[in-house]
Amino acid sequence: MALGTVAGPATAPGSAVEPSPMCATHATSFASDGEAGAPMTARLGCAKDAGGLRSLAASDNDLIMVFDFPIAERREQVRTLIRGLVDETRADQDAGMTLGTSLTRRVRQHSVGIYPPQEGSADFQGTVHAVDDSLVMIIPMDVVVGFEESRFQKFIASGVGTGVGILVGAGCLVSFGPGAPAAAPVCGAISAGLGALTTEVLNAHFDGKSLGDADVWADAVAASVWPTVAGAFGGALLNWVAASGPAAITEMQTILLNFGTKLKFLGNPMTYMSGALGSMAPKLYAAFLRQSRGIGGTGAPLRVLAVGDSMTQGMEGDFTWRYRLWEWFKDQHVAVDFVGPYQGTKQPDTPTGPPAPPPLQGEIESPSATPPPVSGAYAQGIPAGFDSDHFAVWGRQAAQDKDLIGPVVAEYKPDLVLFGIGFNDMGWLVSDATGTLDSMKTLVDRARAAKGDIRFAVANVPMRPLIDGRQDLIVKTRQYNTMLRDAIPSWSTLASPVKLVDWEAAYSCDTNSCPAGYDDLHPNALGEFQIASAFARTLHDDYGMGQFVPGIPTTIPRRPIFPVNSVVAEAVPSGVKVTWSPVFGARGYTVRYRLAGAADWNQTHVSTNRYDTTWTEDGWTWEYQVNTDNGTDGVSVWSGTVSATAHPATAAPPTNVSTRPASDGLDVYWDAPTGPHTDSIDRYEIITWDKDVPGSYINSTAVKGVSAQIDGLVPGHHYLVAVVTWNEAGGGMPVVARSVTVGAGVPPIPADVKIQSLDATTVRLTWQGSAQAAGYRVWVRNATEGGPFTADRSTTDTTSHEVAFLFPGNWNFEFCVSAFNGALESHRSGCVRVPLPPPSAGLAGRSSADVGRSPEPAAQSPLREARFADRGRDLVAAAPGR
Numbered sequence: 006m007a008l009g010t011v012a013g014p015a016t017a018p019g020s021a022v023e024p025s026p027m028c029a030t031h032a033t034s035f036a037s038d039g040e041a042g043a044p045m046t047a048r049l050g051c052a053k054d055a056g057g058l059r060s061l062a063a064s065d066n067d068l069i070m071v072f073d074f075p076i077a078e079r080r081e082q083v084r085t086l087i088r089g090l091v092d093e094t095r096a097d098q099d100a101g102m103t104l105g106t107s108l109t110r111r112v113r114q115h116s117v118g119i120y121p122p123q124e125g126s127a128d129f130q131g132t133v134h135a136v137d138d139s140l141v142m143i144i145p146m147d148v149v150v151g152f153e154e155s156r157f158q159k160f161i162a163s164g165v166g167t168g169v170g171i172l173v174g175a176g177c178l179v180s181f182g183p184g185a186p187a188a189a190p191v192c193g194a195i196s197a198g199l200g201a202l203t204t205e206v207l208n209a210h211f212d213g214k215s216l217g218d219a220d221v222w223a224d225a226v227a228a229s230v231w232p233t234v235a236g237a238f239g240g241a242l243l244n245w246v247a248a249s250g251p252a253a254i255t256e257m258q259t260i261l262l263n264f265g266t267k268l269k270f271l272g273n274p275m276t277y278m279s280g281a282l283g284s285m286a287p288k289l290y291a292a293f294l295r296q297s298r299g300i301g302g303t304g305a306p307l308r309v310l311a312v313g314d315s316m317t318q319g320m321e322g323d324f325t326w327r328y329r330l331w332e333w334f335k336d337q338h339v340a341v342d343f344v345g346p347y348q349g350t351k352q353p354d355t356p357t358g359p360p361a362p363p364p365l366q367g368e369i370e371s372p373s374a375t376p377p378p379v380s381g382a383y384a385q386g387i388p389a390g391f392d393s394d395h396f397a398v399w400g401r402q403a404a405q406d407k408d409l410i411g412p413v414v415a416e417y418k419p420d421l422v423l424f425g426i427g428f429n430d431m432g433w434l435v436s437d438a439t440g441t442l443d444s445m446k447t448l449v450d451r452a453r454a455a456k457g458d459i460r461f462a463v464a465n466v467p468m469r470p471l472i473d474g475r476q477d478l479i480v481k482t483r484q485y486n487t488m489l490r491d492a493i494p495s496w497s498t499l500a501s502p503v504k505l506v507d508w509e510a511a512y513s514c515d516t517n518s519c520p521a522g523y524d525d526l527h528p529n530a531l532g533e534f535q536i537a538s539a540f541a542r543t544l545h546d547d548y549g550m551g552q553f554v555p556g557i558p559t560t561i562p563r564r565p566i567f568p569v570n571s572v573v574a575e576a577v578p579s580g581v582k583v584t585w586s587p588v589f590g591a592r593g594y595t596v597r598y599r600l601a602g603a604a605d606w607n608q609t610h611v612s613t614n615r616y617d618t619t620w621t622e623d624g625w626t627w628e629y630q631v632n633t634d635n636g637t638d639g640v641s642v643w644s645g646t647v648s649a650t651a652h653p654a655t656a657a658p659p660t661n662v663s664t665r666p667a668s669d670g671l672d673v674y675w676d677a678p679t680g681p682h683t684d685s686i687d688r689y690e691i692i693t694w695d696k697d698v699p700g701s702y703i704n705s706t707a708v709k710g711v712s713a714q715i716d717g718l719v720p721g722h723h724y725l726v727a728v729v730t731w732n733e734a735g736g737g738m739p740v741v742a743r744s745v746t747v748g749a750g751v752p753p754i755p756a757d758v759k760i761q762s763l764d765a766t767t768v769r770l771t772w773q774g775s776a777q778a779a780g781y782r783v784w785v786r787n788a789t790e791g792g793p794f795t796a797d798r799s800t801t802d803t804t805s806h807e808v809a810f811l812f813p814g815n816w817n818f819e820f821c822v823s824a825f826n827g828a829l830e831s832h833r834s835g836c837v838r839v840p841l842p843p844p845s846a847g848l849a850g851r852s853s854a855d856v857g858r859s860p861e862p863a864a865q866s867p868l869r870e871a872r873f874a875d876r877g878r879d880l881v882a883a884a885p886g887r
Contacts, residue, residue, distance in 0.1 A: 028052070028068040028146070033267050035071075045172045045260045046073045047165070047267060052143070061134055061143055068144040070161075072168035074175065080138055082175035086196075087135040090167065094133045104131035104142070105156070108163040112204050115197035117225040118337040118552045119217055120209035122159070123560075129156055140168065155211065162207035165264060170200025172260065173253050180249045187241035190234050195245070198230040199257065203278070210274035217553075219285040225552045227292035229338040246293050251286040258282045306340035307550075310396055310419035312406060312448075316467075316527055316536070317397035317425040319350040321381035322564065322590025326528060328383065328391055329537035330423075337551030344417040345396035350381035353587055356615035359579040359735050363690045363707040384590070385565070402429045403444035404436060410448050414455035421460045421548075422452055423540055425508065428466040428526075431481040438484035442492060453501050461496075462543050464506035464536075465489050467514050469526045473699030479516055482509075504547040511539035523592060523636035530561045565590065568641040569631045574649035579735030581618040581627050581649045588614075588633045588641075595634040601626040601648060610634060620738050621651040655737035656682045656730040659689060659711070662742040664726050664827035666779075670716040671745040671827065675728055677711055685733040691715060692739065694725040696802070707731070720748030723779050723802065726827075744779035744802060745827040752778035752824035752831050755804075760820060760837040767809045768839060770820055774804040778824035783808060784833055789817040794833070800825075816841050 028051040035048050035055050048055075048071040052062035055069045062069060074083040097107035105128045112122050130148050134141040142164055174196030181188035202222055209216050217225075234242050258279045265275030311317055311327050319325035327343070334341045377398045383391070396406075396413055403426045414422070426448075430441040445463065452459055465486040471479060486509055496503040512528075512535050513521040521532030528536055534557050544550040571586040583596065596616040597608035609616075618627055628648045633641035659675035673691055677683070688707040693715060695701040706715070718724060723746050727739040746752070755772040763769055770783060783797040783806050797808055811818050819838040824831045 028066050043259065043263055044074070044076050044176075044256045045168055046075070047071065047168070047264055048073070049268065058136065058141060061132070061136075061141060064146040066146040068146075070142045070144075070164050072140045072164065072171070074138045074140075074172060076175075079175040079179055082178040083138055083171060084135070086171045086174050087138075087140050090140065090171070091133050091135045103128055104133060104144075105129035105160065105163070108167065109159075111197075112163065112166065112201050115201045115229065116336055116338075117198055117202050117205060117222075117229040119202060119205040119222065119225050120212070120214055120555075121205065121336045122208060123558065129160060131160075140171065158211040159208060161268070162204045162211065165207060165261075166200045166202075166204030168200075169203045169257060169260070170196040172256060173199050176253055176256065177245060177249065180245065181241075187238045190238050191242045191245055194230045194233045195226075195242070195253075198226045199253070201229070202226055203257070203261075206278055207274050210277075215553075216274070216277065216281075219281050219283075219288055221552060222281070223285055223288035223292040225338075226289060227296050228552070231293060231296035232338065232340055243290075243293055246290045250289055254282050254286045254289070306342040308418060308420045309341050309343050309423065310345050310414070310417060310421070311343065311423045311425070312345075312410065313395075313397035313423075313425035314401045314429050315351065315397075315399040316428070318347075318379070318395065318399055319381075319383075319533075320399075320527075320592065321350050321352055322384055322592075323350055323528075324384045324387065324530060324533050324562075325350065326425075326533040326536035326540070327393070327395060327397075328387060329533050330540050331392060333537060333541045333551065333554075336555075337553075339550050341392070343392040343394045344419055345394040346413065346417075347377070347379040347395055347397070348393045349379045350383060351378045351399045352381035353591070354378075354613040356584065356613050359577065359582070359617045360619060362688060362731050362736070363705045365688060365707050365709065366713065382589075384562075386562075397425070400429060401426065402433070402435050403427045403441060403448055404430055407444050407447040407451060411451040411455045414452045414459070418456055419459060421462065421544075423506075424448065424461065424463045425506075425536070427485065428482075431466070431485065432478060438481045438488060441481075441485050442488050445489065446492070446496065449496055449503060453498075458500050460501065460548060461503040462506050462540055462548075463489070463493060463503055464508040464539065467509050467512045467526070468516060469514055469522070470519055471516050474701060502547075504543050506539050506543045508536060508539050511535045511542070520637075523638045529636075529638055530564060531557070534558060534561065564635055564638040566633055566635055566639050566641050567591075569594065569633055569644045572629065572631050572644045572647050574627070574629050574647040576649050576652050577617075578654040578733075579617060579619050580621045580653045580655070581651050583616045583618075583629050583631070583647070583649075585614050585631055585644070590635075591633045592635045592638070594631055595640065596629060596631050597643075598627055598629050601628055606630075618651065619653075619655070619736055621653060622738065623652055624650065626650040653737070654682050654732075654734035656680075656686055656732045658730055658738050658740035659728050660740075662728055662740055664742045664745050665829065666745045666747055666749055666826055667714070667716075668748050669720055670714060670718045671724065671726065671747060672712070672714050673726060673728065673742065674712045675740075678730055682732055682734065683730075686730055687733065688731045689713070690729040690731060690736060692725075692727040692729065693718070695719065695722050696725060696744070697722045718747045721776065722747055743800070743825055743827050746777055746779040749777040749779075749826050751829040752826050754831045755781060755822040755824050755834045758820075758822055758834045758837050760839055762815055762839045763807070765814050765842070766811045767807060768811065768815050768818075768820070769805060769807045770822065770837070771805045772822050772834065775824065777826060778831075779826045780824075781806070782823050782825060782830070784821040784823065784836075785818055787817055788819045788838060794821065814842060815839055 033049050035050055050069060051065060052059050052067040052069050053065035058069055058071065094104065094107045097110065098104065109122050129144065131142060131144040144160065174192050177192035177195060178188055181192065202225065206216050261275045261279040265279065317327065331343065379398065383393065406426060427441050427445060430436040430444060431438065436444060449461055466482055468479065468482055490505055493503050493505045512532060519525040521528055521535055523529040538554060538557060541551065541554045545554050567588045569585050569588060572583065574581055574583045593610055593612045594614065595608055595610055597606040598618065599606050626648055628646050630643040630646050632643045657678040657680050659678055662673065662675040665672045688709055690705050690707045691713045692703060692705045694703045723744055725744050726742045728742065729736045729739045753775045755774055758770060758772040761769045774781065780800045780802045782800050784794040785797055785808060786792050786794040808820065816839050819836045821833040821836040823833045
């Protein structure tokens with residue numbers, strides 16, 4: 006259906022046909038007040054046809070909808086209710102709302118949970134008027150022209166529901182008589198409930214959703230109305246439903262059937278609802294009776310404890326799935342009280358200064374006394390009434406919470422516990438699937454020991470895209486979720502049931518992609534709705550809570566992304582410090598950096614509003630830009646460029662660093678450096694990185710002396726090794742030592758060495774290596790001059806290598822290869838050389854400027870390429886042979 010012109014009466018051939026205005030679409034007659042004897046009638050059409058009501062409109066083609074209430078014995082009550090509605094609507098409009106927003110707010114406020122309207126779903130301008138016994142709504146012509154089908158339907162649904170509320174309310178007030186104390190609260194609640202029911206059922210039809218039936222409607226109305234009048238007026242409400250409810254329902258049937266006949270485009274839902282209401286009166290009384298007896302509703306709210314990790318707590322700027330579940334409880338009129346020791350999301354990390362010295366070997370770090378980070382704010386726009394209490398902490402594991410849950414349950418006495426925990430146990434290698442299941446069972450047992458009648462909703466854990474080197478996590482996740490599903494039935498007792506929440510199935514995240522997560526795991530706004538829906542499904546299907554579980558909204562709120570401001574770079578004793586003003590809701594920041602004059606940027610991600618460049622030489626000038634990085638939720642524009650020249654007071658790296666393999670580790674030796682700033686040396690950091698595990702972390706420890714033994718490494722794996730000097734200013738530049746193959750000895754001599762001439766001064770060597778070798782050295786000598794062999798300046802951990810700038814021509818040189826494992830090194834291989842060139846050969850492929858020029862190590866160094874700014878990524882790039 007689209008609002009457009011409608012056909013007029015036939016005209017003589019050749020006469021011009023003037024199209025009917027859009028307000029005439031689906032118009033009824035304004036000539037009569039409707040059906041004689043009907044308790045309420047409706048009229049719809051153009052202002053020019055509305056008789057005396059025309060003066061209320063600005064244009065002949067404004068759309069007018071009128072509801073007439075012609076029953077004389079209710080006139081006073083009808084007029085009072087119409088005037089109250091008009092005054093309330095105009096107050097909303099004075100506060101900046103549109104007519105559509107005001108009507109939507111009223112339905113949301115009194116929603117029965119069948120199909121609550123979304124905010125902004127019926128946003129249109131208009132006015133409302135009280136005229137004798139009639140409620141008049143007017144939509145300006147320019148709004149009507151832009152009315153698409155859905156907004157027109159929402160307008161009609163809001164009007165019909167409002168009219169039903171006035172009709173039922175007036176009849177209820179008459180039944181109580183003047184001055185009855187219970188009249189206003191009872192009649193206000195029941196009229197709002199039945200009016201909202203009508204609007205929601207019509208909207209459900211328009212949006213293609215299930216309409217439900219009289220059983221569902223009765224339970225929904227009772228659940229929404231009873232809490233507002235229970236107590237002093239509960240008995241009066243039950244009496245009214247028993248005595249006058251059938252008559253009110255019959256009137257609703259009559260007017261809906263009449264509207265369906267008169268407003269033909271509404272015939273289907275009106276006729277269906279009118280028929281379904283025929284059996285509702287006794288069901289409505291039964292539903293209210295159950296509410297009064299505490300069946301399906303209790304006087305005290307349900308105490309709910311949400312237990313989880315980062316995905317349950319959320320971070321600053323998140324709505325969180327807890328909020329979306331709280332919305333569902335509210336829309337379903339299930340009174341809840343979320344409980345727990347914490348209220349906030351995870352607040353942003355606070356910058357703590359330059360990197361701290363690594364702990365010394367054998368030094369036991371004392372447990373942090375810092376309280377958990379639970380003071381973060383929620384998304385802007387969350388209502389002040391959100392009950393945000395919880396027991397969820399970033400990084401938390403089931404293995405930890407099993408020792409904490411008992412006292413928390415004893416203190417907060419929840420009726421229902423929602424568990425969303427267990428991923429970190431397997432993700433951080435704390436437990437395998439069996440160990441995680443044991444921790445979950447212990448959580449349930451210890452919570453139940455503190456309060457024997459708790460109900461549990463236990464979620465499985467989500468899948469996530471594959472992380473290099475962590476195929477085990479996918480396997481463990483599948484094993485755990487299967488084991489949990491099979492185990493949960495045996496965990497239940499009659500007094501304390503346990504039900505499964507299928508987080509994995511509801512969450513759009515698998516081994517290939519994760520649309521529900523902003524970082525391939527943690528929920529974005531879509532993921533929050535999906536997790537809440539998974540919990541709501543279990544609470545509805547297994548515990549009978551709420552009337553229904555809505556689908557995921559088609560429109561998901563976008564996370565705002567604000568740019569970074571006030572970026573400052575300054576030299577500090579450790580190198581260069583870059584700071585900026587924190588951005589609300591930033592999931593993190595990307596810093597890009599380069600040496601002044603370099604063409605390309607390097608970049609790294611940080612979680613706080615500070616970045617430190619510590620691996621730098623004196624006099625190097627660094628440039629920086631920063632943006633807000635919200636993962637797949639988007640990034641901001643880059644900040645302006647700032648720069649600073651480093652003048653570090655750090656000490657030089659150690660000299661003569663030597664490494665040797667051990668059976669399950671390695672040994673490192675070095676000489677202490679000399680020169681500036683060495684008088685305050687405090688320790689030496691030994692850095693190791695497993696080259697054979699994709700995505701492996703860089704590990705480090707520290708010693709006071711000039712040697713260290715590193716144990717606990719994987720035999721057969723190849724490790725990068727570096728050493729850093731630390732003094733009072735911080736850690737200086739690293740020196741990268743020879744790599745080590747743990748558990749291996751002297752490697753075999755490289756075999757099958759081959760040579761290829763790339764141009765007159767460049768060759769490529771290839772050879773057959775071995776697993777025992779941690780790297781290789783290429784040896785070169787000028788065979789024509791008969792000089793000694795010297796090692797090429799760089800080493801490699803691959804079985805190929807290029808040597809350039811071989812003047813006066815590569816045919817003058819011969820090459821050999823040796824393999825090393827730390828300080829252990831094989832003999833040199835047999836040597837190879839290229840054939841003598843033909844007479845025409847020269848220095849092809851090199852410009853004249855290259856002739857006679859040797860390589861410049863400083864120009865090719867990773868340091869000069871700005872790759873030593875970030876210790877987390879650049880050490881690997883700077884490793885020998887990388």
